[in-house]
Each structure stands twice: as structure tokens, then as C-alpha cells.
Amino acid sequence: MESSQKNMVVQLRGIVKNFGKLEAVKKIDLDVEQGSLVTLLGPSGCGKTTILRMIAGLEHPTAGDIYIKGRLVNDIPIHRRNLGMIFQNYALFPHKSIFDNVAFGLKYRNVSKTDIKEKVRKALEMVRLPDVGDRYPSQLSGGQQQRIALARAIVIEPDVLLMDEPLSALDENLREDMRREIDNLQQMLGVTTIFVTHDQREALSMSDKIVVLNDGVLQQEGPPEDVYNIPTNRFVADFLGSSNFYPGRVMAKENGLYRIRLETGHEFLSNHPFNWNQGDKIELVIRAQKFYVYAENNAPDETLGNSFKGVIKDRSYMGGEVSYFIDLEGGLSIHVISIVNIRALKIGDRVAVDVSPRHCGLLPGQHSIAAS
Amino acid sequence: MFRITGWSLIRLFTIMIYVFMFLPIVVVIILSFDTQQFASFPMRGFTFKWYVELSQNESIIRAFKSSIMLGVLAALLSTSIAIPAAMAFVRYSFRWKNSLNTLLLAPIMVPEVVLGVSLLLFMRFLQQPKSFAMLLLGHVMLTLPYVLLIVQARMVSIQEVYEEAAKSLGAGPFHTFREVTFPLLLPAILAGMLFAFTISFDNITATLFWATAEHQTVPVRIFGMLRHSISPEINALGTVMIFFTIMIPLFAAFLIRYFGKKRI
Numbered sequence: 001m002e003s004s005q006k007n008m009v010v011q012l013r014g015i016v017k018n019f020g021k022l023e024a025v026k027k028i029d030l031d032v033e034q035g036s037l038v039t040l041l042g043p044s045g046c047g048k049t050t051i052l053r054m055i056a057g058l059e060h061p062t063a064g065d066i067y068i069k070g071r072l073v074n075d076i077p078i079h080r081r082n083l084g085m086i087f088q089n090y091a092l093f094p095h096k097s098i099f100d101n102v103a104f105g106l107k108y109r110n111v112s113k114t115d116i117k118e119k120v121r122k123a124l125e126m127v128r129l130p131d132v133g134d135r136y137p138s139q140l141s142g143g144q145q146q147r148i149a150l151a152r153a154i155v156i157e158p159d160v161l162l163m164d165e166p167l168s169a170l171d172e173n174l175r176e177d178m179r180r181e182i183d184n185l186q187q188m189l190g191v192t193t194i195f196v197t198h199d200q201r202e203a204l205s206m207s208d209k210i211v212v213l214n215d216g217v218l219q220q221e222g223p224p225e226d227v228y229n230i231p232t233n234r235f236v237a238d239f240l241g242s243s244n245f246y247p248g249r250v251m252a253k254e255n256g257l258y259r260i261r262l263e264t265g266h267e268f269l270s271n272h273p274f275n276w277n278q279g280d281k282i283e284l285v286i287r288a289q290k291f292y293v294y295a296e297n298n299a300p301d302e303t304l305g306n307s308f309k310g311v312i313k314d315r316s317y318m319g320g321e322v323s324y325f326i327d328l329e330g331g332l333s334i335h336v337i338s339i340v341n342i343r344a345l346k347i348g349d350r351v352a353v354d355v356s357p358r359h360c361g362l363l364p365g366q367h368s369i370a371a372s
Numbered sequence: 373m374f375r376i377t378g379w380s381l382i383r384l385f386t387i388m389i390y391v392f393m394f395l396p397i398v399v400v401i402i403l404s405f406d407t408q409q410f411a412s413f414p415m416r417g418f419t420f421k422w423y424v425e426l427s428q429n430e431s432i433i434r435a436f437k438s439s440i441m442l443g444v445l446a447a448l449l450s451t452s453i454a455i456p457a458a459m460a461f462v463r464y465s466f467r468w469k470n471s472l473n474t475l476l477l478a479p480i481m482v483p484e485v486v487l488g489v490s491l492l493l494f495m496r497f498l499q500q501p502k503s504f505a506m507l508l509l510g511h512v513m514l515t516l517p518y519v520l521l522i523v524q525a526r527m528v529s530i531q532e533v534y535e536e537a538a539k540s541l542g543a544g545p546f547h548t549f550r551e552v553t554f555p556l557l558l559p560a561i562l563a564g565m566l567f568a569f570t571i572s573f574d575n576i577t578a579t580l581f582w583a584t585a586e587h588q589t590v591p592v593r594i595f596g597m598l599r600h601s602i603s604p605e606i607n608a609l610g611t612v613m614i615f616f617t618i619m620i621p622l623f624a625a626f627l628i629r630y631f632g633k634k635r636i
Contacts, residue, residue: 105541
């Protein structure tokens with residue numbers, strides 16, 4: 001089995017988890033490389049937390065094997081797996097001082113009293129809260145509590161750090177700071193980390209690898225750029241960012257570009273990296289952020305490749321950006337998210353839109369995939 | 373001038389309810405200091421005589437000792453049953469869970485006379501004589517439901533993540549209990565024990581059936597004394613009882629407050 005691969009810290013093979021009749025996780029395979037940060041990303045109920053809890057040993061897989069550092073751990077209870085775990089609500093022991101909280105895991109690891117003191121001091125310094133040892137969790141803010149939780153988990157030098165939506169209980173402003181802190185700490189310590197979140201921005205900004213899950217099924221895995229730019233199915237394309245989907249057909253391949261004709265008759269050029277044949281039914285995917293919008297009289301002469309004219313039907317102003325719904329000539333409706341330059345366009349304005357073939361993704365047409 | 377409004381009627385009504393509830397108790401306490409043999413108003417004088425006599429009454433002292441021993445043991449026993457029971461009912465799922473839980477709480481609903489007679493008949497069926505052990509078992513039966521309710525309510529409010537966090541850090545099931553679950557349960561455990569003690573200390577109906585001649589509890593003893601005569605000593609004894617049974621729950625409430633403030 002591949003579990004002999006030295007650089008894989010966590011491996012899942014054919015993991016299935018049923019809760020009664022509900023299939024929460026359906027045959028998942030996963031490899032987590034030494035020192036990497038892997039994000040399990042998906043909507044609530046997609047099975048991501050269940051997978052994390054199975055790796056932790058808090059749930060038992062219905063079928064399949066879990067390896068940590070090459071050791072089959074299916075029957076090893078959680079307290080002998082050498083994990084660090086971070087929970088959504090921090091889960092600091094309310095009746096213990098911060099020092100005792102951080103020292104907790106060391107007590108079960110044959111560490112001498114003086115070493116415990118030293119290690120706790122270092123861990124508290126690492127999370128930049130060196131002076132709170134005597135306090136109690138209720139005396140700290142949410143962000144501080146989460147940093148203590150982090151210190152408590154890393155001080156035991158776990159084989160793998162498991163984080164279950166650690167930022168979701170924090171305020172918006174704090175979340176970004178904490179995210180960077182976790183990211184820096186993870187890189188500094190090089191601790192293998194599995195991070196569960198439903199927030200795509202967290203996932204895209206921190207991960208070495210993103211694993212997108214839906215309905216207990218692994219949808220796509222890969223580096224953030226790949227998953228974002230080259231989604232391999234409709235769920236991933238839709239979940240990460242806002243996308244436009246249009247059914248169509250591959251007409252030809254010319255100069256390395258596919259010519260796509262939509263059912264509405266519009267033609268787009270795409271240089272999608274996969275191999276498609278003439279006549280393939282496809283779905284054209286274009287992210288809302290990838291369109292350029294110009295007032296019609298202000299449009300540049302040169303086109304990126306796919307230029308159309310239309311009228312703004314609706315818009316919503318969102319501060320840094322504006323979301324437009326534009327009807328193109330010939331009856332095609334597109335959703336565009338555009339950075340506000342000087343002034344936002346108004347409803348009824350005639351506009352030109354343009355999008356590069358690089359950003360025209362292709363997915364197999366709906367009819368050609370088995371109904372899921 | 374004073375106007376009669378709806379609110380002042382409600383106020384008057386409320387005051388009357390309190391008077392109705394507490395006047396008899398206050399009368400007992402006041403009359404326990406009267407000098408007359410047959411205490412009645414108006415009082416003739418003030419004395420501690422009856423308390424002194426009480427403290428010299430061998431049988432009362434003995435009853436006090438058995439009451440306290442019984443209460444303490446019943447509290448300890450029912451708490452040590454209630455803790456694992458509460459953990460099982462709250463943390464695990466198993467067949468018949470709800471039925472078993474209801475069954476453990478059932479003695480609250482059963483009339484005490486029935487409980488008293490049935491335990492007696494059961495012991496007869498087993499051909500066991502009345503004994504202190506049987507009395508203790510009976511009191512555990514009476515107090516367990518209350519302790520279980522208190523501990524279970526607290527258990528529900530302790531999030532499971534604390535235990536999960538302890539386990540993830542390397543603590544086995546025993547250490548997780550000792551280091552996390554037990555300390556977090558402690559306020560409820562103390563409250564439950566004090567509550568159990570008060571219930572046991574106060575009980576008369578069921579205890580009348582179970583008490584043996586050498587292990588009479590204070591309430592049973594008072595009941596016995598009343599059958600012969602109404603002595604002012606009983607007023608003094610009643611006052612002591614009232615003091616005990618009011619102070620203990622107050623102390624429990626204080627403990628809960630004290631621990632509650634610092635934690636969570």
C-alpha cells in the first residue's frame with residue numbers, strides 16, 4: 001500500500017461514513033503531504049467535519065482505512081494518535097488557568113516539570129501572549145482564546161494539526177489577522193495541517209492543497225490556483241466564486257483555441273487546457289470577475305478575444321466592486337463583477353464586455369455526465 | 373391619600389400569602405423561647421431552658437446522629453450513582469435510554485406511602501429484617517432522582533468539546549473524567565449532595581415505615597414525642613430542624629454562585 005510513502009503524513013483510503021441511513025462521506029481517498037496545509041472546503045453538510053473527526057478518532061469510519069505516518073490508526077483511540085486539534089469554539093478548559101491549559105497535553109507525554117514550564121513559555125511567546133499564564137480563559141477575548149488553543153495544540157508537537165473552522169467564531173476584522181497568524185505559524189513550525197472551512201477566501205489564501213467536497217464526495221483537489229482557475233466540474237466552478245454557465249458545443253480548434261458556439265448562437269474562443277473534440281457538448285464557464293465592462297462609447301479598439309455589446313439590466317453596489325447583470329445582444333444574460341474605477345455604470349447604459357479566452361473554462365455538457 | 377388600585381390589592385394579596393406560609397414557622401420559633409410548660413401567647417418570659425433540655429435528651433441526640441449519618445451516606449451513595457448515570461444518559465446512546473431514564477426518576481412520582489410499604493414488603497419477601505442498611509437503601513431511592521436531575525442538567529450544559537479536546541491532547545478516558553468532566557460537574561455534584569441530604573434529613577412518611585427502634589431519625593422521633601405530649605422541647609427541636617434545612621440549601625446556592633462566577 002502507498003502508506004509506505006515516507007512523506008505522506010495522513011492517508012485516507014476508501015473512507016465511508018454512514019450515520020444511520022445518511023451517507024455522510026462516500027469513499028474518500030486523500031493524501032496529506034508532510035508539512036503541507038490542506039484545506040477541506042465545502043458547504044455545510046458536505047462531510048468535511050466528519051472526515052476531520054475521523055482522522056482525529058472522534059468518529060469511526062464505516063469502511064476504509066486511515067493511516068497517520070504510515071500507521072493504520074482505525075483502532076487506535078484518539079488519545080494515542082498524537083494530534084493537535086483546534087475547535088470552532090476554542091474549547092479551552094474553563095476551570096484551568098491558561099498555563100494549565102497549555103501544559104495539559106504535556107502531562108501525558110513524560111515531560112519533566114521544568115521542561116513543561118519552558119515549553120509552555122515558548123508556546124505562549126509563539127502566539128504572542130507571553131503574560132497570560134495566570135489568567136483564566138473567560139478573562140481573554142475570543143481571538144486571544146483561539147491563540148491559546150493554538151498554543152495548546154502545537155506545544156505537544158503533534159504529527160498533524162487538525163483545525164475545525166477555527167476562525168468562524170471570530171469577528172470579521174479579527175478573522176483576517178488570525179488567519180495570517182495561523183498561516184505564519186504553520187509555515188514556521190512546518191507542522192502538517194488539515195484545515196476545515198466553508199470560506200473559500202480562507203481556503204484559497206492559506207492552502208498548499210484544496211480539497212473541495214460536496215455531498216460526501218470529493219469534487220476536486222489541487223493547488224488553490226488550479227482549483228480556482230480550472231474547475232473540473234460545475235459544483236467547483238459554482239462554489240468558488242460566481243460563475244456564468246452556458247451550454248454549447250465545440251465547433252473547431254483553431255490556432256490552439258477552441259471555438260465554442262452557444263445555444264443562443266454566440267461564439268466564444270477558449271484555450272482550455274483539456275482535450276475536447278469537435279462536436280462535444282460542453283458547458284462554457286466564465287467567472288463574473290473575469291469580464292471587462294466599458295461604456296460603449298469608451299470601449300478600447302483592441303479586444304481580448306471575446307467582445308460583445310449589451311445593456312445593463314441590474315446592478316448592485318458593494319463598495320469595492322459592483323455586480324452587474326447585462327443582457328447581450330442576441331439574448332444572452334451575463335453576471336459581471338467589476339472593480340469600480342471612477343464611476344459605476346448605471347442601469348440602462350449601453351456597454352461593451354470583453355473576456356480573454358484564458359478565462360473561458362469548459363466543462364462536459366450536462367447531458368454527457370451521469371446524473372448525480 | 374392612599375388609593376385602592378389593582379396593584380395595591382395584588383400587593384396585599386401577596387403579603388397575605390407570605391404571612392400564611394411563614395407565620396406557623398415563626399410561631400414555633402418564637403414559642404420555643406417561652407417559659408410556660410404549655411407554650412401559648414401571650415408569652416410569660418424568655419428562656420433557653422428547652423434548648424438546654426433538648427441537648428441533654430439522650431434519645432434526641434441519638435436521633436440526630438442517625439439522621440446525620442443517614443443523610444450523609446444517602447447523599448454520597450446517590451451522588452456516586454447519579455454521576456455515571458448522568459454521563460451515560462447524556463453522552464451515550466443505547467437502547468431503552470429514555471425509558472431507563474424515566475424509570476430512575478420515577479420515585480418522584482410514586483406516593484411515599486407506597487414506596488415505604490413496598491420496600492418493606494420486598495424486604496419481607498427476601499426475609500430480611502428491618503435494618504439501617506435497608507433504611508439507607510430507601511433513602512437512596514428517595515434522593516437519587518433529585519441528584520440525577522441536577523447532575524444531568526449540568527452535564528447537558530457542559531459541551532462535549534472540552535472532553536474531546538482533553539482526549540485529543542492525550543488524556544485517556546479516566547484522566548479526561550478526572551481533569552475535565554468532574555471539575556466542571558463539581559458545582560452540580562455538591563448541590564446535588566446537599567439537596568439529597570436535606571431530603572433525607574426531612575423525610576418522615578417513608579421513614580416511618582423503615583426506621584428501626586435503634587435508628588430513629590429526628591422527624592420520626594418528633595412524631596413519636598407528639599403522640600405522648602406536646603412539650604415545648606418540640607418547639608426547640610423544630611427550630612433547630614428549620615435552621616438546618618434552611619441553611620443547607622442556602623449554602624448550596626452560595627457554592628454554585630461562587631464556582632459559577634469563576635468558571636465558564
